Amino acid sequence: MLQIKPKKIELYGIKDIDRLPQLQKLSAADRLAIKAVAQVLPFRVNNYVVEELIDWENIPDDPIFRLTFPQGEMLSPESLDKVIWHLQNSTREDLRLVVNAIRSQLNPHPAGQVEYNVPTLDGKRVPGIQHKYPETVLIFPTAGQTCHAYCTFCFRWPQFVGMDGIKFATRESGLFQDYLRQHQEVTDVLITGGDPMTMKARHLSLYIEPLLGEGFEHIQTIRIGTKSVAYWPYRFVTNEDADDVLRLFEKVTLAGKHLAIMAHYDHWKEIETEIAQAAIRHIRTTGAQIRTQAPLMRGINDSSQVWTRMWQEQVRLGCVPYYMFMERDTGAKHYFEVPIVQAWEIFQAAIQKVSGLARTVRGPVMSALPGKVAVDGVAQIKGEKVFVLSFLQGRDRDWCKRPFFARYDEKANWLTDLVPALGEKEFFYEQQLQEILKIQSQVSNIHR
Numbered sequence: 343m344l345q346i347k348p349k350k351i352e353l354y355g356i357k358d359i360d361r362l363p364q365l366q367k368l369s370a371a372d373r374l375a376i377k378a379v380a381q382v383l384p385f386r387v388n389n390y391v392v393e394e395l396i397d398w399e400n401i402p403d404d405p406i407f408r409l410t411f412p413q414g415e416m417l418s419p420e421s422l423d424k425v426i427w428h429l430q431n432s433t434r435e436d437l438r439l440v441v442n443a444i445r446s447q448l449n450p451h452p453a454g455q456v457e458y459n460v461p462t463l464d465g466k467r468v469p470g471i472q473h474k475y476p477e478t479v480l481i482f483p484t485a486g487q488t489c490h491a492y493c494t495f496c497f498r499w500p501q502f503v504g505m506d507g508i509k510f511a512t513r514e515s516g517l518f519q520d521y522l523r524q525h526q527e528v529t530d531v532l533i534t535g536g537d538p539m540t541m542k543a544r545h546l547s548l549y550i551e552p553l554l555g556e557g558f559e560h561i562q563t564i565r566i567g568t569k570s571v572a573y574w575p576y577r578f579v580t581n582e583d584a585d586d587v588l589r590l591f592e593k594v595t596l597a598g599k600h601l602a603i604m605a606h607y608d609h610w611k612e613i614e615t616e617i618a619q620a621a622i623r624h625i626r627t628t629g630a631q632i633r634t635q636a637p638l639m640r641g642i643n644d645s646s647q648v649w650t651r652m653w654q655e656q657v658r659l660g661c662v663p664y665y666m667f668m669e670r671d672t673g674a675k676h677y678f679e680v681p682i683v684q685a686w687e688i689f690q691a692a693i694q695k696v697s698g699l700a701r702t703v704r705g706p707v708m709s710a711l712p713g714k715v716a717v718d719g720v721a722q723i724k725g726e727k728v729f730v731l732s733f734l735q736g737r738d739r740d741w742c743k744r745p746f747f748a749r750y751d752e753k754a755n756w757l758t759d760l761v762p763a764l765g766e767k768e769f770f771y772e773q774q775l776q777e778i779l780k781i782q783s784q785v786s787n788i789h790r
């Protein structure tokens with residue numbers, strides 16, 4: 343066994359942009375741009391990412407630098423100028439107003455997360471959970487609504503900047519347990535954030551351990567969505583409660599449930615370090631399975647070689663590739679977005695070079711209002727060029743795996759850019775979707 347030196351986490355934020363020695367090679371104007379964007383979108387990075395993941399010889403192109411450090415182009419030129427001007431000339435209060443206005447323009451809640459996915463129990467909304475697909479409930483523990491570093495593309499960014507009224511969080515797990523007891527159709531609980539692995543083991547266990555006992559026999563799988571394997575792998579190796587976390591994982595698997603660590607890795611660089619691989623080994627000794635997922639983003643991982651190498655490495659280390667997502671329609675979307683056709687080309691070029699064990703991955707996938715839509719490919723049907731699409735998950739479960747067709751469009755970036763092909767007026771699910779949404783918004787208006 344290699345000896346791994348423990349590291350104590352240090353978090354860096356806006357105030358450190360002028361202090362970090364690594365950033366001194368940037369021009370003052372570039373640093374100012376980082377500071378300006380960081381007023382609007384959340385910025386946080388830690389000493390592991392700075393010291394071991396980013397290649398400072400290669401900034402600003404280094405993918406992990408782009409992943410964690412805001413870039414001026416992430417805002418529109420007008421917004422950027424405005425923030426810079428107010429940073430230098432204005433009161434904190436005026437700056438705050440400007441920043442909030444810009445945030446509201448960045449579509450803080452894509453895909454109807456608030457209106458349509460928050461369920462009710464005995465006539466009351468259950469805050470901090472989302473239930474969109476029958477078999478899986480998402481829970482957002484209050485203490486897990488932060489991360490060991492923030493991704494510049496984060497689609498949960500409003501949580502981190504404290505935008506009023508749109509924060510998801512559940513303070514205590516009681517209500518959530520009642521909800522699960524009443525929903526026998528649920529097989530999977532997905533604990534998510536932020537990053538629940540920022541929580542102490544003791545705290546995390548308050549959400550997990552009850553599910554191992556009586557009344558929760560229908561829960562087969564506990565998933566934990568986490569980026570800590572990439573941003574802070576010490577969590578599972580040398581942190582003071584690393585052992586407690588591993589024992590908690592073991593408890594789940596010994597209780598006869600499946601524990602799936604849904605690990606967010608954006609680039610193979612994140613699994614190259616000794617500590618990152620040690621974290622994977624430690625997690626796997628508990629009987630937990632690691633499944634991997636990431637969005638496809640311009641400037642970070644928009645090449646098939648990056649994905650091929652990442653999936654190969656993951657399989658070598660015993661992880662199961664699971665999703666390649668399309669970047670969501672929020673935040674600095676315009677900066678990262680990759681058109682649908684290009685996303686499919688990257689996916690297709692990458693997957694053909696890996697063995698069947700890595701072809702478990704599904705993609706490119708859009709988590710959109712009606713459900714999770716996969717882009718299966720491009721085809722010619724009766725002389726018309728079309729996208730072939732299908733649901734992996736739908737608001738109506740019967741939509742799953744029914745192919746449907748959209749007009750080929752090189753510029754389309756998201757499901758909402760697409761129109762039906764082959765003379766159809768609307769996609770097969772649209773009327774039913776309107777009905778489902780109408781019922782759900784009535785329910786949530788009554789119980790608000």
Ligand SMILES: *Cc1c(COP(=O)(O)O)cnc(C)c1O
Nearest residue numbers: 472474475478480709714734735
């Ligand atoms: C992706 C997702 C799930 C899980 O879907 P799987 O197909 O089981 O991976 C559950 N709920 C929501 C809201 C999701 O976006």
Ligand code: SF4
Nearest residue numbers: 489492493496536569
């Ligand atoms: S790890 Fe996930 S929740 Fe955290 S900043 Fe990145 S994308 Fe957002």
